[in-house]
Amino acid sequence: MSSTLQGPEKTTEEIEKIIEQTKNSDQKIFPILKPGNWVGLKAGALSYNLINTDAGPKVVIAYGINTPDNFVFLTQQHLGTMDSKDLADEAFRNLRNYETEFTYSKVLQNKVLTSSGHDFSSERILSEAHMLKAHAMLEAEEILVSIPRRTCMMVISRNANEKLLGAFLSLHKDAWEDDSYGNAPIANILFTMKAGRITGHIALDSITRNE
Structure with a gap:
């Protein structure tokens, strides 16, 4: 579109x-x-x-x-x-009122959630009720959220182990750099969230450049 x-x-x-x-x-x-x-x-x-x-x-x-x-x-x-x-x-x-749901990633031990593929999947980060579901599903007080491009969202607990966090960062990087679907870019950052609300962000530009 x-x-x-x-x-x-x-x-x-x-x-x-x-x-x-x-x-x-x-x-x-x-x-x-x-x-x-x-x-x-x-x-x-x-x-x-x-x-x-x-x-x-x-x-x-x-x-x-x-x-x-x-x-x-x-x-x-x-x-x-x-x-x-x-x-x-x-x-x-x-x-x-725009319904989207989270799905566990079996490949990542059900420790990562995805909610992608719809026009406003990324924008649903602005819905407190929606993001509270992610906290509950991951049993995490604080979460990291990736919305590199429109229609894309991935979520992980901030307390996940180093291996899982590395895999999560790789998924984010791949989505950020992949323009093949024509989804407009949003940001090469991770959002930090507590209680369904954005509390800050982690810029990944320097990490991507140094890899």
């Missing part, structure tokens, strides 16, 4: 029509994770920082309408027809 930005040629009436469609069809607004250097930011896409650093944002949350052909990303124009809080509330409500 391709992605487009809502360009300046769209009139207010056209924007209102697009938003009205989201209320009466499957074309719903969702939060969409993007890297901090995403070109859409320069084009005025609505977003806020999820992971920020002194050098700038590493991961941002944008908002897009899931149409049959592509994602239409919302820009500042849409704030003329939608309240920003209402927009965010609707997007996260749609994400909560």
Whole structure:
């Protein structure tokens, strides 16, 4: 599925029509994770920082309408027809209602979970209820979450043994470097989570370069 930005040629009436469609069809607004250097930011896409650093944002949350052909990303124009809080509330409500499940990896001794293959698998890291399932399934107070590309999520306990963590890092690295499926990149980092919420991140750029 391709992605487009809502360009300046769209009139207010056209924007209102697009938003009205989201209320009466499957074309719903969702939060969409993007890297901090995403070109859409320069084009005025609505977003806020999820992971920020002194050098700038590493991961941002944008908002897009899931149409049959592509994602239409919302820009500042849409704030003329939608309240920003209402927009965010609707997007996260749609994400909560977007069901995805975790599966144990038998190859990795059922110590790693995957939840991949759907449009918003990666974005479900923003759903506390969903991520609490991962804590419970792994019996882990703190977890590491890999979402290198859209539609991809892998989870492991932060207290897993060194061999398993190494295998997990290899899976992340392979997914991050594999563009064969056309899934847009998000970040070469691991998220740390407690109680279903993001608590920090571990940058892997230097690790990847040194290997």
